[in-house]
Amino acid sequence: MEDLQSTHIEECSMIKPLIELENVSIFLDDKEILKEVNFKANTGDFIYIIGKVGSGKSSLLKTLYGELPITEGSISVLEQDLCKLKSKHLPALRQRLGIIFQDFRLLAQHTVHDNLDVVLCSTGKKKKADREQRIGEVLALVGLTEKVNNFPHELSGGEQQRISIARALLNHPKIILADEPTGNLDRQAGDRIIELLRSVSDQGTAVIMVTHNLTALQRYPGVVYRCENNRLSKVNNDNNTLRTSNKEKQ
Template sequence: MERKLLVKYTDVQICREELTILDHVNFELYSGEFVYFIGRVGSGKSSLLKTMYADLPISEGEATVLDFDVRHIRNKEIPLLRRKLGIVFQDFQLLTDRSVYENLAFVLRATGWKDKEEIDTRVAEVLDQVGMRKKSYKMPHELSGGEQQRIVIARALLNSPKIILADEPTGNLDPQTGQQIVSLLHHICETGTAVIMTTHNLNLVEEFPGRILKCEDKSLVEV
């Protein structure tokens, strides 16, 4: 299978409130790759991820994500970019007032799906993919942390993204559940979806190998 270039950063600088977080970032991501961003809290891992879905601006350099110029992206283009990405947050960000099914159907309707049967089918498919088919009627508070994170991954898969961005997806989970989540992300990667995961848990990185880049001293370096 031909590897396709999905992300290209050239000499990128990322600032927050006039402080330089990362400088001279050069990075490429290809389809089917599993990449870890490691580094201490505050080293710039999450900030780098946020630039990829245009939640944080890029100060200098050139940056392309799925053919979008994220350095100069217009506001109206941001939803189009995010539709092609799957984003997995540490704190789940599920809608607590509706069931698992409704959480997922809501996203599909918001991104233009209209046919009820197609929505039902797609929700069932992604829940199957993450081993949660029988939990569609549950409310988020009825699920364990690991189960909630599986639903978040299912949500990220809804529109068949080319890249999944997972920001500390195991941060709120016990070690065993964290292993299961990383194993699931690797399984998804094997289907051709690229995954970038930020973590400071080096045990997971050793157990589930991938390409490793470290945020350190305002630089991104290959390990």
């Protein structure tokens, strides 16, 4: 029995984090935004990143998908060393990530179906039958199967964001990076988005979500990190710790 337990512990210790940053400094236009960042994300983690405007939240996400290069420290995403990864290989890495933005970024002149199909085509899915199956699957996941032939302007803000989540899920990502996905939504629509992302996390996908919606953190607990004074630090998810001034908004 002890041998089995020790073997299990050894196997767990050998599992590499999906994301690992060690002593990373993040710069934007030659200005240091965050320094000595140490951060890990594992399978199924649900992580909030909070902080004031300009504190480095979005810059941290951009670092994770290779938009901001790293010159200090080390960073690994899906076992890829981003300090050494050539720019020509970044698209292949990003195909393994799901990225969600506050402003949806749907193609206005395309239907929901075509917004999703163009992503699958651009990532090498050649068989139409396979693409149609996957489109149906992700629309079912976000509860919008009936909107497949609608255009973005025919959808509510919450529905558009759910479509952007469906788009992010197309290629079975192990990591979802969400930058203020509820920022343009009312509370009810925002809660539905968080519930959807939590369900994705429960299926094993790591979700890292930038937000200023501190009340949502109480209703939907997760691991919380704060960007403050050029540092990223883990904080307790409770009312006292999360209490901030009214200025802490995006």
